[in-house]
Amino acid sequence: MDASHAPAHGRIIDSEFRPHRWLRGPHAQTIVPTLLRPSPPLDFDVETLELPDGDFVRIGWAGAPHPGQRVAVLVHGLTGGFTSKYLRGLAGLLIARGWRVAALELRGGGAQPNRLPRNYHHGDTGDLRFLLKVLHDRDPNARLAIVGWSLGANIVIKAMGEDAAASPVEAAAAASAPFLLEPCAQKLDTGFARLYQRRLLIDLKRMVGRKYPPLKAPPGVDLAAMQRARSFIEFDDAYTAPMHGFRDARDYYARCACGAFLKTVARPMLVINARDDPFLARDIVPRASELAPSVTLELTRRGGHVGFIAEGQRGRLTYWLETRLADWLETAVPADHT
Template identity: 45%
Template sequence: MPDAPFQPAWWLPGPHLQTLWSPFCRRPQPLERQRERLWLEDGDFIDLDWHGPHDTQAPLVLVLHGLTGSSASHYVIGLQGRLGENGWASVAINWRGCSGEPNLLPRAYHSGASDDLGAVIEHLQRRRPLAPLHAVGYSLGGNVLLKYLGERAVDCPLRGAVAVSVPFRLDQCADRIGLGFSRVYQAHFMRAMLAYVKDKQRLFAHQGMADRLSVMEKLGPLDDVR
């Protein structure tokens, strides 16, 4: 049976209203979550936020946020809340440097970071080996998820996966976001990404990590980027 076509709410008729309604009008419910820091093999870390039943056999959903997002994004909190209401556990990933604290290496998160996703999934399998594991990825997180699925193929440990609003062709998306009203989103992303890099530069300078700071400085003068 073919999937039903998308039917937006009558009061959100266009893509821009559908995009802007959630961050400006939606009030996420407060959630009880437990934060866990996962240390990676290269010495960096990823923070995970758990919600839902502690039953080790309950279905578990890994939620992957998009570009400049985090586990605090409204769509992540909303999904975790609904999953908890239905007796499912969930864990929201914060990609490197997205949990409110700069990550420790010059490397940032990106749409091809399936190795980081793989490390998180292996960790979840060790913690809850009896839990059926699923994943939902939004935007850039969906790109990472689909790349991981393709790489693992029949050996994938996930029981199910959903990718939402994925920018399959990053080059075409980059061109499109510079046109018309979409430039509002472009400006938002640029401000957030520049703040991400500058926070990391300040950390490296403060801690005297000249080798890592020099790598970041190769990006050029960030103040000239608009």
């Protein structure tokens, strides 16, 4: 395409997704996959990856390896991991199409506590970017793609925007992305969404608290206030912000929100969000002018948070999001590339 006719920005499209007739509401779409979906069968070969600062993350490998193949790095959401059903579902689809999968278990998120006081957070792109470098160094001909959900979506988008044209990744995808973090934190402290917030806070407090002792919290981190926190803003004020060098929760939200990084993404990227997502504020969706030309934002009317359950034959539940992501990755990183 002639440079004078190249698009100045990305595009926003309406999705073809239609929810299951019995699961049209946002909470049903969000809760049913967690409670009723059987875990997709998948065996990970787990690698402990040592990090430059002396800590570690774990990588769950699946799919037969061979040089120069397509590798999809999958990044889970808040309090997720190798057991996340959406991650396992997509991994299975990709492996069946010849991909190798590397699931990144974010720092501190696994069964074994990490070594340093800090854990992962929405802006923590360093470990993902280090993993991508390691994968490229191991096999310069490997063709890399990354996918993230929710918090993982924020990390993926931010990393792609930070690296821009220097990214070793051929394509990226994200789902249920919290483009602006502060409005989303406020949304989760209202109405029915407080139930999601309470459940996630229980898991976060358990994840952080198991490290103290033997570790000692750095100055400024108030572990007692963290354990008392009844909202994400209180939790992030007491722990996340001071632990990771932010002035307070709002400074953390402002500096780490992925929406600001969409303009500098230089590789093909698909972002899928539902307009009825109960985790996200409704007015955070970026305009097309705020997207890089390589970015497509696909919006569904319904779908909840990392839900997107459609109806299959005889009314069975089908997980549309995983098929949509796998199909898009096949187009963005085709197997017959030479």
